[in-house]
Amino acid sequence: MIIFNSNITRVSVFHKYKPNRFECSLKFVEDYKKKAGSKFLFFPVYEIVPQAVINTGGVFDSGEEFVCELKDYKSDYYYFEDGVLYEKPHCTIHMNDGSNREVHFDTVDELNKFVEDIKSKAPHIEI
Secondary structure, three states: OOOOHHHEEEEEEEOOEOOOOOOOOEEEEEEEEEEEEEEOOOEEEEEEEEEEEEEOOOOOOOOOEEEEEHHHOOOOOEEEEOOEEEEOOEEEEEEOOOOEEEEEOOOHHHHHHHHHHHHHHOOOOOO
16 A cells, blocks of 8 residues: 555554453453363353453453464454553554554554654654
């Protein structure tokens, strides 16, 4: 995607961002009981997952869907730190036409380098 700097209204930078419950349906659960099958066709059998990432399906959905163990969780947008969900370092580029584009990074240094690169290519005002 090519963006002309003259079309950028502003760039919002988020080094460490904790999304609210409306933005992400993932959460961390200790000792999650995952249904593993049934015994005698009627009695459910569960296994305990010590640290699990589950998808709650959104705010208005009451059903919980198991995603994976914390150690196996990989995402381009989110990570867990001490059992708390955070969005990876990212910036939101706001355009003159009202559209937005989010760019995610693995580290804060990559984010800072990207923002400095944008700032060096066009005049700007920092607030």
